[in-house]
Amino acid sequence: MKKGIPEHRLPNGRRVDCLTDKEAIEHDFQKKAFECLGQALYYGYATGKDSVCALIVSEKGSKEYKLLKSLEGKLLVLKRVYEIIE
Numbered sequence: 001m002k003k004g005i006p007e008h009r010l011p012n013g014r015r016v017d018c019l020t021d022k023e024a025i026e027h028d029f030q031k032k033a034f035e036c037l038g039q040a041l042y043y044g045y046a047t048g049k050d051s052v053c054a055l056i057v058s059e060k061g062s063k064e065y066k067l068l069k070s071l072e073g074k075l076l077v078l079k080r081v082y083e084i085i086e
Contacts, residue, residue, distance in 0.1 A: 008047075016043045017054075024049045030057040033064035037071075 004020035018025040024043035028036035036053040044051030055065050 010043075010046055012046075014043075014046075016047065019043075019047060019049065022050055023052045025052040025054055027054040027056060030055055030062045030064045033068055037068060 004018040004023075004025065005016075006018055008016040008019035010016065016024045017027045024040065024047045026036050026040040026043060028039075033053075033055055036055055040051040040053040043049075053068060055062075055068060057065050
């Protein structure tokens with residue numbers, strides 16, 4: 001488990017789910033996969049840290065996870081995509 005600051009508030013009032021020394025991590029459910037991606041990219045940009053989307057899925061290998069995973073490393077700002085099984 002990574003240690004970081006939960007709900008780190010940015011100057012504009014938005015909150016990063018978890019901010020570590022290297023990553024801005026956004027957590028969301030699979031049905032909101034693309035919101036997770038957008039927020040992760042924004043928070044990474046706003047903090048100067050790597051963008052991470054931690055996707056909470058109800059079944060292993062969901063189509064949303066596979067699609068985001070296919071983008072991992074190809075978008076220079078998307079560092080990593082995690083899959084968390086409920």
